[in-house]
Amino acid sequence: MVDFKKLMKRKPTVAVIRLDGVIGGGGRFSGPVLNDRETASRIERAFGRGKPVAVALVINSPGGSPAQSALIAARVRRLAEEKGLRVYAFCEDVAASGGYWLATAADEIYADANSILGSIGVISAGFGLHELISRHGIERRVYTAGEDKSLLDPFRPERESDIERLKALQGVIHRNFIDQVKNRRGDRLADRDLFTGDIFVGQQAVDAGLADGIGHLVPVMKKKYGEDVRFNVTKAKRGLLSRFGGVGAGAMLDGAIDTIEARALWGRYGL
Incomplete structure (x- = not known):
């Protein structure tokens, strides 16, 4: 006899959100871009569509904007609490800096044995070009209202006061990052300084308490929710212009610059 109750029983579904790329505001980077907007x-759809038993974040990001990292993570936590759902993070190549901030939105974090995690710090990089323009007879003219308006202008000699101001600002962001990690990871963190900006690979991250285990999306979710578990991947909606490959000359130039910046971020981790 056919067991109709068994046939009608809904299979458990895990909503999957892929978070790939550099984290930045607006259209800052070419290729995959992550920001709250x-x-x-898709985060809202993942939590709201159907009745998932859990939400999985698949993360591959070298970081970027601290503010956008915090906004995305906060949205995930708000919805998880509203819906009463557990969130799992699965780190691929890299979940470092802002990418790790995203991972902390999860209740449990898993990584591949070769994944790079951590980099809990703040960095600012630039160039000093004042000698270059001087050699070419170029005069820099800047007019400001407010003596700190041209903070760290690359076309003028570096000022000690600018460096001190930048480090103070970085310190605030770094403390916010540390608070996020401590609040989310709690007593799972190893009793040592994990906030120097150092990175951890695979089992090192587990031993440090930055991750809960070595594991991949499908086998971990099957172990937790059964062999019949289904996966609903929430995809980003493409704009009309991008569907037809339309792009202006200005956008192409911006994209070239952004590509260089994005590659520099990935390059920190040998990728």
């Missing part, structure tokens, strides 16, 4: 709708 671009990810909001």
Whole structure:
């Protein structure tokens, strides 16, 4: 006899959100870009569509904007609490700096044995070009209202006061990052300084308490929710212009610059 109750029984579904790329505001980077505006709708759909038993974040990001990292993570936590759902993070190549901030939105974090995690710090890089323009007879003219308006202008000699101001600002962001990690990871963290900006590979991250285990999306979710578990991947919606490959000359130039910056971020981790 056919067991109709068994046939009608809904299979457990895990909603999957892929978070790939550099984290930045607006259209800052070419290729995959992560920011609260671009990810909001698919995060909302993942938590709200059907009745998932859990939500999985698949993360591959070298970081970027601290503010956007915090906004995305906060949205995930708010929805998880509203819906009463557990969130799992699965780190691929890299979940470092802002990418790790995203991972902390999860209740449990898993990584591949070769994944790079951590980099809990703040960095600012630039160039000093004042001698270059001087050699070429170029005069820099800047007019400001407010003596600190041209903080760290690359076309003038570096000022000690600018460096001190920048480090103070970085210190605030670094403390916010540390608070996020401590609040989310709690007593799972190893009793040593994990906030120097150092990175950890695979089992090192587990031993440090930055991750809960070595594991991949499908086998871990099957172990937790059964062999019949299904996966609903929430994809980003493409704009009309991008569907037809339309792009202006200005956008192409911006994209070239952004590509260089994005590659520099990935390059920190040998990728």
